[in-house]
Amino acid sequence: MAKEFVKDVTAMDEDFAKWYTDVVTKADLIDYSSVRGCMIIRPYGYALWDNIKNALDAKIKETGHENVYMPLFIPESLLQKEKDHVKGFAPEVAWVTHGGEEKLQERLVVRPTSETLFCEHYANIIHSYRDLPKLYNQWANVVRWEKTTRPFLRTLEFLWQEGHTAHATQEEAQEETLRMLNVYAQICEKYLAIPVLKGQKTEKEKFAGAEATYTIETLMHDGKALQSGTSHNFGDGFARAFDIKYLDKEGKQQFVHQTSWGFTTRIIGALIMVHGDNRGLVVPPRIAPTQVMIVPIAQHKEGVLDFAYDLKERLRKVARVEIDASDKKPGWKFNEYEMKGIPIRLEVGPKDIENKQVVLARRDSGEKIFVALDELEEKLPALLEEIQNDLYNKALNHREENTFTVQTLDAFKSQLENKQGFIKAMWCGDQACEDKIKEETSATSRCIPFDQEQVSHTCICCGKSADKMVVWAKAY
Amino acid sequence: MAKEFVKDVTAMDEDFAKWYTDVVTKADLIDYSSVRGCMIIRPYGYALWDNIKNALDAKIKETGHENVYMPLFIPESLLQKEKDHVKGFAPEVAWVTHGGEEKLQERLVVRPTSETLFCEHYANIIHSYRDLPKLYNQWANVVRWEKTTRPFLRTLEFLWQEGHTAHATQEEAQEETLRMLNVYAQICEKYLAIPVLKGQKTEKEKFAGAEATYTIETLMHDGKALQSGTSHNFGDGFARAFDIKYLDKEGKQQFVHQTSWGFTTRIIGALIMVHGDNRGLVVPPRIAPTQVMIVPIAQHKEGVLDFAYDLKERLRKVARVEIDASDKKPGWKFNEYEMKGIPIRLEVGPKDIENKQVVLARRDSGEKIFVALDELEEKLPALLEEIQNDLYNKALNHREENTFTVQTLDAFKSQLENKQGFIKAMWCGDQACEDKIKEETSATSRCIPFDQEQVSHTCICCGKSADKMVVWAKAY
Numbered sequence: 001m002a003k004e005f006v007k008d009v010t011a012m013d014e015d016f017a018k019w020y021t022d023v024v025t026k027a028d029l030i031d032y033s034s035v036r037g038c039m040i041i042r043p044y045g046y047a048l049w050d051n052i053k054n055a056l057d058a059k060i061k062e063t064g065h066e067n068v069y070m071p072l073f074i075p076e077s078l079l080q081k082e083k084d085h086v087k088g089f090a091p092e093v094a095w096v097t098h099g100g101e102e103k104l105q106e107r108l109v110v111r112p113t114s115e116t117l118f119c120e121h122y123a124n125i126i127h128s129y130r131d132l133p134k135l136y137n138q139w140a141n142v143v144r145w146e147k148t149t150r151p152f153l154r155t156l157e158f159l160w161q162e163g164h165t166a167h168a169t170q171e172e173a174q175e176e177t178l179r180m181l182n183v184y185a186q187i188c189e190k191y192l193a194i195p196v197l198k199g200q201k202t203e204k205e206k207f208a209g210a211e212a213t214y215t216i217e218t219l220m221h222d223g224k225a226l227q228s229g230t231s232h233n234f235g236d237g238f239a240r241a242f243d244i245k246y247l248d249k250e251g252k253q254q255f256v257h258q259t260s261w262g263f264t265t266r267i268i269g270a271l272i273m274v275h276g277d278n279r280g281l282v283v284p285p286r287i288a289p290t291q292v293m294i295v296p297i298a299q300h301k302e303g304v305l306d307f308a309y310d311l312k313e314r315l316r317k318v319a320r321v322e323i324d325a326s327d328k329k330p331g332w333k334f335n336e337y338e339m340k341g342i343p344i345r346l347e348v349g350p351k352d353i354e355n356k357q358v359v360l361a362r363r364d365s366g367e368k369i370f371v372a373l374d375e376l377e378e379k380l381p382a383l384l385e386e387i388q389n390d391l392y393n394k395a396l397n398h399r400e401e402n403t404f405t406v407q408t409l410d411a412f413k414s415q416l417e418n419k420q421g422f423i424k425a426m427w428c429g430d431q432a433c434e435d436k437i438k439e440e441t442s443a444t445s446r447c448i449p450f451d452q453e454q455v456s457h458t459c460i461c462c463g464k465s466a467d468k469m470v471v472w473a474k475a476y
Numbered sequence: 477m478a479k480e481f482v483k484d485v486t487a488m489d490e491d492f493a494k495w496y497t498d499v500v501t502k503a504d505l506i507d508y509s510s511v512r513g514c515m516i517i518r519p520y521g522y523a524l525w526d527n528i529k530n531a532l533d534a535k536i537k538e539t540g541h542e543n544v545y546m547p548l549f550i551p552e553s554l555l556q557k558e559k560d561h562v563k564g565f566a567p568e569v570a571w572v573t574h575g576g577e578e579k580l581q582e583r584l585v586v587r588p589t590s591e592t593l594f595c596e597h598y599a600n601i602i603h604s605y606r607d608l609p610k611l612y613n614q615w616a617n618v619v620r621w622e623k624t625t626r627p628f629l630r631t632l633e634f635l636w637q638e639g640h641t642a643h644a645t646q647e648e649a650q651e652e653t654l655r656m657l658n659v660y661a662q663i664c665e666k667y668l669a670i671p672v673l674k675g676q677k678t679e680k681e682k683f684a685g686a687e688a689t690y691t692i693e694t695l696m697h698d699g700k701a702l703q704s705g706t707s708h709n710f711g712d713g714f715a716r717a718f719d720i721k722y723l724d725k726e727g728k729q730q731f732v733h734q735t736s737w738g739f740t741t742r743i744i745g746a747l748i749m750v751h752g753d754n755r756g757l758v759v760p761p762r763i764a765p766t767q768v769m770i771v772p773i774a775q776h777k778e779g780v781l782d783f784a785y786d787l788k789e790r791l792r793k794v795a796r797v798e799i800d801a802s803d804k805k806p807g808w809k810f811n812e813y814e815m816k817g818i819p820i821r822l823e824v825g826p827k828d829i830e831n832k833q834v835v836l837a838r839r840d841s842g843e844k845i846f847v848a849l850d851e852l853e854e855k856l857p858a859l860l861e862e863i864q865n866d867l868y869n870k871a872l873n874h875r876e877e878n879t880f881t882v883q884t885l886d887a888f889k890s891q892l893e894n895k896q897g898f899i900k901a902m903w904c905g906d907q908a909c910e911d912k913i914k915e916e917t918s919a920t921s922r923c924i925p926f927d928q929e930q931v932s933h934t935c936i937c938c939g940k941s942a943d944k945m946v947v948w949a950k951a952y
Contacts, residue, residue, distance in 0.1 A: 031597055034554055035584070038547035040597050043612070046543050067522050071514035072586075072617055072633050073570075078510055091576050094549075096586065098571040099621040108511070110548075110572065110586070121507055121516050136519070141548055141617065145575040157548050 009339075011278050016222045017150075023272055024151045027281045027340050037149035037156035041265070044340060047289035049159065049265055053139065055191045055287065056161065056263060059183045065135040065163060070117040072141075073108040078116045082241040085115060088208020092145045094156075110143040115209065115234075115260055118164035119242035126166060126256060128247045133176070134166040152269035153226070153476050160264035166244065166256040170235060173257035177233040180261040181214045184229035192267065193284040193391040194218050194274050195399055196228065197422065197471060199447030204431050207260075211235040217446040217471065219399045220273035223420030225446050225473035228270055231261035269476070274395050275364075281341030282364055284391050285384040292380065293337045294323040295330055297349030307353050311346075311376075318381050321346075338363060343387050344380070364391055403471075407456040412472070413441055422446070422473050426466040428459035436461050443472040485815075487754050492698045499748055500627045503757045503816050513625035513632035517741070520816060523765035525635065525741055529615065531667045531763065532637065532739060535659045541611040541639060546593040548617075549584040554592045558717040561591060564684020568621045570632075586619040591685065591710075591736055594640035595718035602732060604723045605644055609652070613639040628745035629702070629952050636740035642720065642732040646711060649733035653709040656737040657690045660705035668743065669760040669867040670694050670750050671875055672704065673898065673947060675923030680907050683736075687711040693922040693947065695875045696749035699896030701922050701949035704746055707737035745952070750871050751840075757817030758840055760867050761860040768856065769813045770799040771806055773825030783829050787822075787852075794857050797822075814839060819863050820856070840867055879947075883932040888948070889917055898922070898949050902942040904935035912937050919948040 009022035024030050029045035041049065057067075073096060080086045089112045096108040111117070122134060139161045149155050163180055167173045181198060188194045196216035206213035210232035218228045239245070239255035248254050275282040285291050292315065296308040308323055315321045324333050330347075337345055347359040358376065360369045364387055371379050402421030406412045412423055423443060427433060437460070438444050452469050459466040485498035500506050505521035517525065533543075549572060556562045565588045572584040587593070598610060615637045625631050639656060643649045657674060664670045672692035682689035686708035694704045715721070715731035724730050751758040761767050768791065772784040784799055791797045800809050806823075813821055823835040834852065836845045840863055847855050878897030882888045888899055899919060903909060913936070914920050928945050935942040 031600060033547050033593060034551055034596060035547040035549045035593075038549060040547065040593075041545040043542035043544055046545055049545075050543065066519035067526065068519055069517035069522055069525075069635065071509050071511040071516065072619065073511045073514060075510055093576065094572045094584075095574040096570045097573045100567050100569065108570075117509060117511075117516075120510060124507060143548065159545065 009278065009280060012221065012276075019276075019278075020269075020272065021151065023276055023280055023339075029268070029272075029281075030151045035156075037146060039151050039155055041159075044289065045268065048268055048271070048283070048287065051287040051289060052187070052191065052267060053161075056183070056187050057139070059187065060137050060161070060163065063135075063179060063183060065137045065165075068136050068138055069140070070111075070114045070121070070138055072111055074111055074114075074116055076107045076109060078120060079109050081116060081119075082209050082238055085209035085238075089113065089144075094143045094145055111140070112142055112144045113260075113262070114138065114140070114142075114162055115164065115238060116242075118260075119238050119244060119258075122166050122256065122258075123242050123244045126244055126246050129168055129249055132166060132168045132246060132256065133172060135163075135176075136165065137161055137163040150269075150476075152265055152272070154266075158265050160262050163259070163261045165259045166239075167258070168246065168248070168254070168256065170257045173233050173235070173259050177212070177214060177231045177259045177261070180259070181216065181229070181231040184231070184261070184263055185216050187263070188216060188218065188228060188267070188270075189392065191284065191286045192271055192274075193286075193388055193395060194228070194270055195392065195396045197447065197449055199449035199471065201230075201447055202431075202434060202445045202470070204434055205445060207232045209234060209237060211237065215447050217422075217473075218270050218274065219402060219422055219473070220270070220476070221276070221398070222273070223402050223473075225422065225475040226266070226270050226273070227446070227475065228267055229261070229263045232259060234258040234260065275391055276341070280339035282391065283341040283343060285343045285388045288341075288343050289320065290322045290342050291320045291384055292322075292344045292346050293333075293342045294321065294346045294348065295333045295337070296323070296325060297330055297347055297352075299325060301350050303353065304348070304350060308348055311348065311358070315376060315380060318377050319384060343384060362387060364394075405455045406460065409437065409440065409460050412437070412443070412460060416441055416443060416474070420474055422471045424453065424455050424469055424471055425460045426454075426456050426458060427468050427470045428462055428464045428466040429468055430459070430462065430464075433459055433461035437472065441472070443474050445470045446473050446475065447471055485754065485756060488697065488752075495752075495754075496745075496749065497627065499752055499756050499815075505744070505757075506627045511632075513622060515627050515631055517635075520765065521744065524744055524747070524759070524763065527763040527765060528663070528667065528743060529637075532659070532663050533615070535663065536613050536637070536639065539611075539655060539659060541613045541641075544612050544614055545616070546587075546590045546597070546614055548587055550587055550590075550592055552583045552585060554596060555585050557592060557595075558685050558714055561685035561714075565589065565620075570619045570621055587616070588618055588620045589736075589738070590614065590616070590618075590638055591640065591714060592718075594736075595714050595720060595734075598642050598732065598734075599718050599720045602642060602720055602722050605725055608642060608644045608722060608732065609648060610642040611639075611652075612641065613637055626745075626952075628742055628748070630742075634741050636738050639735070639737045641735045642715075643734070644722065644724070644730070644732065646733045649709050649711070649735050653688070653690060653707045653735045653737070656735070657692065657705070657707040660707070660737070660739055661692050663739070664692060664694065664704060664743070664746075665868065667760065667762045668747055668750075669762075669864055669871060670704070670746055671868065671872045673923065673925055675925035675947065677706070677923055678907075678910060678921045678946070680910055681921060683708045685710060685713060687713065691923050693898075693949075694746050694750065695878060695898055695949070696746070696952070697752070697874070698749070699878050699949075701898065701951040702742070702746050702749070703922070703951065704743055705737070705739045708735060710734040710736065751867055752817070756815035758867065759817040759819060761819045761864045764817075764819050765796065766798045766818050767796045767860055768798075768820045768822050769809075769818045770797060770822045770824065771809045771813070772799070772801060773806055773823055773828075775801060777826050779829065780824070780826060784824055787824065787834070791852060791856060794853050795860060819860060838863060840870075881931045882936060885913065885916065885936050888913070888919075888936060892917055892919060892950070896950055898947050900929065900931050900945055900947055901936045902930075902932050902934060903944050903946045904938055904940045904942040905944055906935070906938065906940075909935055909937035913948065917948070919950050922947045922949050922951065
């Protein structure tokens with residue numbers, strides 16, 4: 001392949017952060033704009049998001065939820081109704097102070113999240129137990145005034161869905177909170193081929209205003225963690241602040257119990273950093289906008305292009321197939337679709353036509369497979385499934401190889417100096433210990449996993465007896 | 477039907493504006509929030525928008541466009557690059573002046589439309605004729621600081637799609653501008669059953685920064701017009717302001733030619749005011765979230781509910797069918813689904829089961845039809861198509877009956893005093909006359925229709941010779 005065709009990316013091992021920004025731009029996922037911290041999501045990046053969104057939206061609807069749309073703005077006084085919530089969000093919001101030529105009497109916040117708006121609406125429409133549960137979701141943009149930003153991982157504006165539900169009892173709210181955490185886990189594992197660690201956030205790390213926050217944590221190629229989806233049980237805290245009551249079957253006024261849960265464009269960052277390699281992006285087949293790219297070889301020769309177009313029409317029934325019949329050289333095309341992480345490249349030239357076969361090149365392993373023409377309808381979907389599973393297993397292996405158990409704070413530190421990853425360690429439950437561990441290691445508690453192990457009997461920080469295993473990591 | 481089940485709406489003839497707000501709230505389309513001029517789009521309203529959006533998105537993709545996502549904010553300096561554009565929009569934008577605790581060095585506008593962002597991006601990614609055309613679209617929220625607002629029709633924030641394209645030549649840009657206007661016309665006529673009037677806006681009414689604006693205008697039940705979709709040809713005006721150039725095949729630098737086109741949640745207002753009646757909403761079958769609502773009669777009797785559920789499963793293959801098996805009385809249900817405008821109510825009770833038939837009640841005409849059980853798969857889709865066509869024809873008749881031709885300004889005024897509608901009249905092309913007509917009649921020029929007629933030979937205002945027929949109306 002001639003050098004001029006190659007859009008080089010920095011090697012992962014050399015500079016992981018540079019590799020990441022090379023990939024997001026050279027795979028045409030994003031462009032920068034003159035708006036600080038906001039990105040332009042280009043067609044290929046948006047098509048990825050659309051596929052993730054469609055898969056998640058179907059599950060959200062299957063589990064009985066309905067989509068709605070709430071205002072972009074929140075009046076300052078509304079944001080202030082729940083005290084923990086405003087304390088958590090006020091320092092990082094964008095303020096609208098003027099409309100047209102006029103100064104506003106009350107400042108408006110550009111929504112960083114919409115609990116307060118949903119609460120106000122719920123107070124208005126919930127009256128009786130017959131109105132419950134309310135299972136609402138919205139797809140929207142939100143803004144958080146971050147100081148440092150990186151495409152997908154942390155941007156001033158991002159796209160997400162936020163579910164907001166109201167229930168008659170605390171038990172139902174808790175079921176819902178965990179149900180939606182499991183939906184997120186399924187999307188990650190089955191569609192994005194990313195294994196997740198499920199657990200509960202510590203008090204320190206929970207969402208502003210929540211009673212309990214649950215999370216799915218994923219491990220990136222460089223050993224850092226990424227919080228990939230969260231689900232919150234609010235108890236009746238917001239209901240008390242916003243006076244959301246219903247008349248129960250016995251005719252008594254009761255506060256509702258609420259949840260919220262969110263999943264964002266950030267997951268595209270996880271996709272890149274879990275599956276990508278030094279040649280660019282690697283996209284799991286189930287969410288790939290294009291699963292198979294046909295690249296005709298010696299396409300100027302008679303019959304090749306017609307044959308390739310016919311093949312595309314045939315194979316469209318079993319996969320998302322595109323063809324690149326442009327006059328660019330095959331080497332340029334190979335490089336382009338490797339950078340974009342398209343799962344399979346299908347090469348077909350005069351010799352292949354003669355031999356009634358094509359070449360399938362796997363993006364993930366580089367393997368090239370000759371397949372007889374009349375077997376394509378059967379072998380192509382099977383190969384896509386195989387790639388999907390291989391990507392998941394590879395990511396799972398990587399996570400297992402980079403999950404470490406420590407019994408002391410010293411061992412914790414030297415592990416991180418040696419190699420980053422998930423660190424399993426016991427914790428007494430005292431926030432002072434959590435703070436100290438963070439201060440000394442720069443690692444944060446990712447979660448208290450649902451699958452607990454007694455990896456020792458004492459807190460690695462204070463030495464007191466401890467029954468909680470926490471997974472720690474440096475995080476994005 | 478017992479009185480207590482009826483959610484009354486004000487009669488149309490009594491107070492059309494009140495009728496409208498009654499319908500949007502009682503059909504559960506929207507709720508008000510404490511954010512001035514912003515509405516909450518409730519599940520039923522959002523499902524309507526989703527169906528419109530999906531139909532339009534499919535056509536946008538069929539015509540070769542790709543979806544992207546641009547930032548919510550526009551730096552003040554970027555908005556100011558095209559002079560007509562900033563003059564048109566600056567007075568009606570929301571300004572972000574603070575991020576977190578800090579005052580911003582440069583104010584940000586919450587996007588009222590995204591021409592400037594697309595231009596900046598295009599200047600960055602377009603280099604050669606090979607990069608053209610660029611056919612981008614985005615689905616987004618936008619904000620315009622309106623003084624008076626009404627749900628769907630005019631809100632501070634609304635949802636829309638905005639297409640933005642760049643082409644090598646002015647001819648291609650003009651083709652694109654008209655292609656997308658026709659796509660909007662199709663969505664209105666084929667899906668929403670709303671006839672449209674296609675034409676060009678006058679200089680006075682065109683989009684800020686455009687060379688030419690084309691529009692589809694629709695006529696509401698009360699004889700007022702609603703601008704329902706616009707498509708703009710920018711020529712190379714924005715390209716010059718933003719320096720968007722490409723190298724042509726001869727190696728010469730050329731400015732691109734651009735278009736933009738938008739379609740918004742406002743169309744739901746049109747849907748309400750074109751098809752609705754004194755019992756509430758009437759939704760055309762093709763975009764109805766629920767096309768057939770099954771209401772079991774005497775559902776406590778053995779076998780009725782099982783029968784109704786089986787019917788739902790059977791009919792799901794031919795239509796979007798739901799069932800209301802709640803313990804509310806049938807009268808209440810009838811009223812509820814009439815208010816929501818569900819095209820067909822299917823009633824089935826013990827007698828019907830015995831007679832192997834059901835009752836289909838049309839929402840639009842009130843007609844009740846007995847259909848044999850084994851004919852439902854055939855008759856139901858046919859009836860939905862018939863309703864769709866009848867709604868369109870009814871709306872078309874209404875428009876024709878309310879389109880008037882005048883030869884003098886006095887006739888114009890007395891027509892509007894007598895009855896509102898589309899007014900066809902000749903215009904000399906002078907803006908002074910256009911201004912005067914508006915001042916004296918409160919009607920604005922809706923468009924210069926593509927289908928021209930010579931309804932007289934002189935301008936109704938100045939009496940000079942005139943060759944342009946304009947359609948005028950009071951408008952939302």
